[in-house]
Every structure is written in C-alpha cells, then in structure tokens.
Amino acid sequence: KQEVTQIPAALSVPEGENLVLNCSFTDSAIYNLQWFRQDPGKGLTSLLLIQSSQREQTSGRLNASLDKSSGRSTLYIAASQPGDSATYLCAVRPTFNKFYFGSGTKLNVKP
Amino acid sequence: EPEVTQTPSHQVTQMGQEVILRCVPISNHLYFYWYRQILGQKVEFLVSFYNNEISEKSEIFDDQFSVERPDGSNFTLKIRSTKLEDSAMYFCASSGPGLGQETQYFGPGTRLLVL
Numbered sequence: 001k002q003e004v005t006q007i008p009a010a011l012s013v014p015e016g017e018n019l020v021l022n023c024s025f026t027d028s029a030i031y032n033l034q035w036f037r038q039d040p041g042k043g044l045t046s047l048l049l050i051q052s053s054q055r056e057q058t059s060g061r062l063n064a065s066l067d068k069s070s071g072r073s074t075l076y077i078a079a080s081q082p083g084d085s086a087t088y089l090c091a092v093r094p095t096f097n098k099f100y101f102g103s104g105t106k107l108n109v110k111p
Numbered sequence: 112e113p114e115v116t117q118t119p120s121h122q123v124t125q126m127g128q129e130v131i132l133r134c135v136p137i138s139n140h141l142y143f144y145w146y147r148q149i150l151g152q153k154v155e156f157l158v159s160f161y162n163n164e165i166s167e168k169s170e171i172f173d174d175q176f177s178v179e180r181p182d183g184s185n186f187t188l189k190i191r192s193t194k195l196e197d198s199a200m201y202f203c204a205s206s207g208p209g210l211g212q213e214t215q216y217f218g219p220g221t222r223l224l225v226l
Contacts, residue, residue, distance in 0.1 A: 032213065034214070034215075036217075041220075042219055042220070043115070043202055043217035043218050043219045043220055044154070044202065044204075044217040045217070046214050046215065046216070046217075049213055049214055051213075089154065091154075095167065097142075097144075097159035097161075097166045097167035098156050098159065098167050098169070099146075099154075099156050099215075100156070101153045101154040101155070101156075102153065103152070103153045104153075
C-alpha cells in the first residue's frame, strides 16, 4: 500500500520568504501526483498536478517538482504571503481512480 | 465559477441510524468520488464512481456504505448503520471529461457526528 509522508508537519515563516514543502511516497509506480490546499473547515483546492512523465509544473508563485525514482515531490512557494496560510496536502495517485493523501504541512505566514 | 456543493454542512445522528450525504457535482463532470477525513487525520479515499458504477473502492468502503447517482445531478453516499467511528468530515469530489478529468474539484464537506 502506498504511504505518503509530508515534512514538515508545520511551518511558520515571515512574509516574503521562499519556502519548500516536502512529500515522499513509498511506491514509485504512480499515475500522477497532485498538490492541494486546505483552508480550515473547507474543502480542498487543487494547486498543481504533475503527471508521472513530468518533472515539474508551475502556476504563478508555485512550483512543484517530481522525482518518481526517489519517491519525492516538493512544492516551492515563492515570496510567501499571509494569504498562503493553509494546510498543504500532497496526494499520490497509483491509478486514475484513487488517491493516497499525506497528512499535510500546516503553513503560517506571518505579516 | 462552477463548484461542487454538499448538503447538509453538518449532521448529527445516533449510532445505528442511516444517513445520506448529498453532493451536486459540477454539471458536465463524469467522475465522482467520496473521501473522508477523521479529525486530525489524513484525507482517505472511499470510492470512485463512473458511468453509473463503482470504479474503485477502498478497504474502508464496506457493506455499510453505498453510493448512488439517483438523477442527473445528485451523487449520494449512504451509511446504513452508523458507528461512532464514522464521525468525520466527508468530502465529495468530481472531475470532468477530456483533459479536465485529471483534476478533482472538491466540495466543502459534510461534518458527520455519530453519538
């Protein structure tokens, strides 16, 4: 069974810092990997999706990379803002229909 | 912007009662999913649904659970006889046809409390 781990569990940074969130997974046979954002009491918002054949994806200040062979993905957030404060979830998809989620990194960006 | 909606937002029920959680996916989407998140724990996949049948289900999705698309717009999760450990936030998600099928759009969730 796929195990997904996210480090760190929590992170507090001052506004403007660049930061990296880490995700590791145990089985490299994946269909794709997706990063989500979860705000308290709300659903999940998709941020970036990386197909298994891709190495990275970018959207605005976010960049996600994938190294399938080592079972790692990173989410890079440039010039962090207080509005980025949320929990960031990594989800690995071994097949089209199924996700395995990490436990998330809770980010607090201080003004 | 189209969004996935879920009702009710909160539900409290007694152990052993049946509950039905409702979701309205984005209108042209073809793939539907249920997830749950027990307080303080990971989001867990329950079931995926396509073309009026279950595509895949997890070990959690046992005979107490069922899903249905009763009409062209709703997607429901039924828990036949609730247990205390069913208390969780339940999320519905959907994804679209073509290139859009890869990205799942989540609803805001239903918080279920079993007493």
